[in-house]
Amino acid sequence: MATCPGCALLCDDIDxxxxxxxxxxxxxxxxxxxxxxxxxxxxxxxxxAQKPVDIESAIRKAAEILKVAKSPMLFGFSNSTCEAQVKGxxxxxxxxxxxxxxxSFCQGLLIETIFQEKFRTCMLExxxxxxxxxxxxxxxxxxxxxxxLSRFSYFPRGESRQRGYEEDxxxxxxDVRESNTAKICKGHFYRIQPKGDREFIxxxxxxxxxxxxxxxxxxxxxxxxxxxxxxxxVIFAGIGLTYSIKEDxxxxxxxxxxxxxxHIMPMVGHYNMRGFNxxxxxxxxxxxxxxxxxxxxxxxxxxxxxxxxxxxTLVHDDKYSIVEALRNESIDALLxxxxxxxxxxxxxxxxxxxxxxxxxxxxxxxxxxxxxxxxIPCAVSGVESGGTAVRMDGKKIELSKIIESDYPxxxxxxxxxxxxx
Amino acid sequence: MVTVMELYQLLPKTNCKxxxxxxxxxxxxxxxxxxxxxxxxxxxLEGNFKKQKEKLEVLLLPSAGAExxxxxxxxxxxxxxxxxxxxxxxxxANDPRGAAIGCAPTNDKVIFKVxxxxxxxxxxxECRRFGKNRVLCYACIDPCPTGAIEFV
Ligand code: SF4
Ligand code: SF4
Ligand code: SF4
Numbered sequence: 132m133a134t135c136p137g138c139a140l141l142c143d144d145i146d147x148x149x150x151x152x153x154x155x156x157x158x159x160x161x162x163x164x165x166x167x168x169x170x171x172x173x174x175x176x177x178x179x180a181q182k183p184v185d186i187e188s189a190i191r192k193a194a195e196i197l198k199v200a201k202s203p204m205l206f207g208f209s210n211s212t213c214e215a216q217v218k219g220x221x222x223x224x225x226x227x228x229x230x231x232x233x234x235s236f237c238q239g240l241l242i243e244t245i246f247q248e249k250f251r252t253c254m255l256e257x258x259x260x261x262x263x264x265x266x267x268x269x270x271x272x273x274x275x276x277x278x279x280l281s282r283f284s285y286f287p288r289g290e291s292r293q294r295g296y297e298e299d300x301x302x303x304x305x306d307v308r309e310s311n312t313a314k315i316c317k318g319h320f321y322r323i324q325p326k327g328d329r330e331f332i333x334x335x336x337x338x339x340x341x342x343x344x345x346x347x348x349x350x351x352x353x354x355x356x357x358x359x360x361x362x363x364x365v366i367f368a369g370i371g372l373t374y375s376i377k378e379d380x381x382x383x384x385x386x387x388x389x390x391x392x393x394h395i396m397p398m399v400g401h402y403n404m405r406g407f408n409x410x411x412x413x414x415x416x417x418x419x420x421x422x423x424x425x426x427x428x429x430x431x432x433x434x435x436x437x438x439x440x441x442x443x444t445l446v447h448d449d450k451y452s453i454v455e456a457l458r459n460e461s462i463d464a465l466l467x468x469x470x471x472x473x474x475x476x477x478x479x480x481x482x483x484x485x486x487x488x489x490x491x492x493x494x495x496x497x498x499x500x501x502x503x504x505x506x507i508p509c510a511v512s513g514v515e516s517g518g519t520a521v522r523m524d525g526k527k528i529e530l531s532k533i534i535e536s537d538y539p540x541x542x543x544x545x546x547x548x549x550x551x552x
Numbered sequence: 553m554v555t556v557m558e559l560y561q562l563l564p565k566t567n568c569k570x571x572x573x574x575x576x577x578x579x580x581x582x583x584x585x586x587x588x589x590x591x592x593x594x595x596x597l598e599g600n601f602k603k604q605k606e607k608l609e610v611l612l613l614p615s616a617g618a619e620x621x622x623x624x625x626x627x628x629x630x631x632x633x634x635x636x637x638x639x640x641x642x643x644x645a646n647d648p649r650g651a652a653i654g655c656a657p658t659n660d661k662v663i664f665k666v667x668x669x670x671x672x673x674x675x676x677x678e679c680r681r682f683g684k685n686r687v688l689c690y691a692c693i694d695p696c697p698t699g700a701i702e703f704v
Contacts, residue, residue, distance in 0.1 A: 144655055144656035145656075146656070156667060156668055157667075157668055157669065158656070158665065158666065158667055158668075159634070159656040159657075159665075159666055160632065160666070160669060161631060161632035161633055161634065161666065161669055162630070162631050162632040162669030162670060163631070163632075163669070164632070164669065165632065165668050165669030166669065259653065259654055273631075273633060273697045274631075277631050277632065277633040277634075278633055278634050280633070280635060280695075281633055281634035281635045281637065281638045281639075281654055282634070282638075282654040282655070283654060286635055286638040286639050286654065286695060287638050287652070287653045287654030287655075288644065288652050288653055288654075289653065295639075295644070295652075296639070296695075311697035311698070312697075314697055315635075315695060315697060
């Protein structure tokens with residue numbers, strides 16, 4: 132059995148048939164996972180200024196860039212093992228650098244709220260065994276985590292849900308469009324206006340408190356009745372929801388307080404984004420947007436934390452998110468590991484990205500790697516190297532090394548980079 | 553297996569809407585899903601498209617001749633999500649410790665398995681739509697988000 136690193140569901144029931152050190156066939160992995168496990172379309176090669184070099188020279192050049200940078204940033208790690216993430220955080224500390232990941236523009240706030248224990252949450256196995264009301268909110272699980280509904284949330288029979296989805300479970304979708312997930316939630320699809328989540332949450336909170344909701348009262352009251360009856364409910368909160376409510380997590384906390392049988396689970400795409408959030412949180416008390424400054428760590432919005440016990444201070448500030456750092460042109464070197472910011476950032480921000488030296492550590496050619504000063508290829512984690520990762524619900528899962536590879540792991544590369552400094 | 557794109561390339565690509573679909577692409581999807589026939593596209597029946605029409609007929613032939621039980625799986629539409637694997641009552645009955653509880657199938661008695669990211673059907677004779685006590689089961693069609701399974 133192998134684990135699929137295709138998304139944060141980290142399916143660990145995959146069979147693989149290996150022939151000549153290549154994965155010939157996968158079983159049980161979805162299409163996305165199968166493609167991921169079969170490797171890159173285009174393997175990254177080590178290069179400096181887009182000219183081929185050996186890995187050692189690329190590492191030396193990367194160290195040089197980071198050493199002279201006044202305000203370097205480390206970004207990514209959502210597709211890296213926990214071991215590599217810990218190394219990345221150490222490197223940021225050593226450099227006095229900013230460190231951030233994709234969660235600063237997607238699920239970070241929600242995950243932080245969960246770490247702060249403001250929500251009840253649960254394991255996916257609990258969902259399978261106990262859940263009777265499932266709410267996919269701003270998340271098209273069917274598309275982003277293709278086996279979510281079949282492995283855990285809706286279709287399987289569970290200990291106290293022996294009759295499965297037909298009779299024992301109700302699936303609800305709240306979204307701006309009728310996604311593939313919404314299609315499965317037949318009869319329980321609530322369409323909202325773009326950015327209408329806030330209004331919907333407030334109306335639903337009203338309905339649950341016995342007030343007549345200000346907005347679409349009939350539908351909201353009907354939904355409130357379904358939620359109230361739940362024995363074990365789960366809200367799968369996707370980026371649609373978190374994008375829309377942003378800093379206003381408190382309204383979701385207030386809604387959750389009204390739903391005493393409900394649990395909230397963040398829907399995570401990249402296979403180990405939650406791992407990064409967890410590792411950084413352990414180290415700094417924040418899940419992203421952190422700057423280590425001399426002996427201090429900064430996080431954004433600015434909160435200076437003195438952590439004398441560890442001999443460091445940190446600052447957390449919005450200006451340390453990749454988006455703000457690029458917008459303010461406040462960084463002068465960027466190391467990207469296991470992420471492709473160029474493919475997901477707005478074009479207006481790419482200009483600064485293109486004007487500073489970027490170092491890219493990745494197994495595959497990405498849009499980002501095509502514009503970078505230094506590229507350093509690594510092994511495909513979960514296929515060519517093992518390690519651990521954190522599933523979307525927080526469970527630690529072992530990744531599998533399925534085939535041999537000459538490429539160093541991202542953890543090794545970061546260690547060597549630190550030595551070269 | 554033929555893809556939507558291959559079908560689309562052979563259509564007039566004028567988005568004339570005569571077929572009842574809003575675009576030629578939508579018509580190609582409907583053709584593939586067997587919701588429409590080639591003859592619904594009347595411009596195609598006119599002179600200049602003769603070659604394209606013949607090619608379309610050939611492309612659509614293999615799935616017209618489905619398994620003897622009538623089940624067609626369109627691998628190009630399948631995302632490998634496994635909903636059908638877990639929802640099919642035959643899989644549930646034959647693999648209570650595997651497919652039934654959302655895990656990987658543990659034996660070969662199930663109808664659906666996902667191989668290389670796409671569903672493969674076997675043991676189709678076990679399907680509840682056939683045999684003496686047949687019932688009109690929709691348990692694999694309804695949970696499929698992409699319409700990849702159909703019976704003809
Ligand atoms: S659902 Fe995610 S982890 Fe599971 S097989 Fe698909 S891509 Fe891989
Ligand atoms: S029709 Fe019913 S029994 Fe037949 S394959 Fe589909 S789900 Fe299984
Ligand atoms: S439900 Fe549809 S898309 Fe999912 S595995 Fe089955 S055939 Fe493929």
